[in-house]
Amino acid sequence: xxxxxxxxxxxxxxxxxDVTLDCVYETRDTTYxxxxxxxxxxxxxxxxxxxNSFDEQNEISGRYSWNFQKSTSSFNFTITASQVVDSAVYFxxxxxxxxxxxxxxxxxxxxxx
Amino acid sequence: EAGVAQSPRYKIIEKRQSVAxxxxxxxxxxxxxxYQQILGQGPKLLIQFQNNGVxxxxxxxxxxxxxxxxxxxxxxLKIQPAKLEDSAVYLCASSxxxxxxxxxxxxxxxxxx
Numbered sequence: 758x759x760x761x762x763x764x765x766x767x768x769x770x771x772x773x774x775d776v777t778l779d780c781v782y783e784t785r786d787t788t789y790x791x792x793x794x795x796x797x798x799x800x801x802x803x804x805x806x807x808x809n810s811f812d813e814q815n816e817i818s819g820r821y822s823w824n825f826q827k828s829t830s831s832f833n834f835t836i837t838a839s840q841v842v843d844s845a846v847y848f849x850x851x852x853x854x855x856x857x858x859x860x861x862x863x864x865x866x867x868x869x870x
Numbered sequence: 871e872a873g874v875a876q877s878p879r880y881k882i883i884e885k886r887q888s889v890a891x892x893x894x895x896x897x898x899x900x901x902x903x904x905y906q907q908i909l910g911q912g913p914k915l916l917i918q919f920q921n922n923g924v925x926x927x928x929x930x931x932x933x934x935x936x937x938x939x940x941x942x943x944x945x946x947l948k949i950q951p952a953k954l955e956d957s958a959v960y961l962c963a964s965s966x967x968x969x970x971x972x973x974x975x976x977x978x979x980x981x982x983x
Contacts, residue, residue: 801976801977804973807969855970856918857926858903858915860912
């Protein structure tokens with residue numbers, strides 16, 4: 758069965774520091790999708806990125822970047838120059854062929870001013 | 871563009887009672903998802919619809935939970951009878967078909983006493 762592990766339960770950083778959130782996944786499928794979602798204190802989950810298993814290209818969007826490595830089954834998320842507004846719980850998720858969506862337990866990020 | 875709408879936002883019931891949640895997805899989104907999020911955990915997929923059909927309900931406790939999607943648009947999730955362990959936030963999400971980029975509603979917080 759598929760599985761998503763986010764080993765970091767909580768991380769605290771000071772504003773402007775860089776921070777990397779780790780995500781390790783398990784799947785037997787060759788076709789799968791990986792996602793990151795943000796859940797701010799308000800509670801509503803916000804989609805950040807989707808990657809499919811055939812595209813290992815890293816992506817950068819402003820202060821956010823994602824590193825996908827099939828060799829280590831990892832899909833890590835880096836926030837550069839963190840800001841207080843980045844404080845949230847971040848979830849990594851996996852889907853096998855558009856079904857069987859599984860979310861990790863989440864990493865709570867606190868960015869201190 | 872209007873987001874995913876859910877109602878009610880909060881519900882308190884006694885165990886063994888029944889309850890229903892309603893979701894209206896983003897216009898044009900053929901795929902609709904219901905999740906259960908227990909405090910401190912990641913969302914757990916209960917059921918995934920594509921138009922009127924069920925794509926995945928492998929984690930839906932079918933002895934007490936049921937869901938339907940009316941005419942491929944709105945959806946209702948029902949619990950009957952409720953147990954204490956059903957206390958959670960019930961999230962609805964929707965996506966364009968084959969996109970899997972899910973947009974979440976604000977959720978319904980259920981407390982079973």
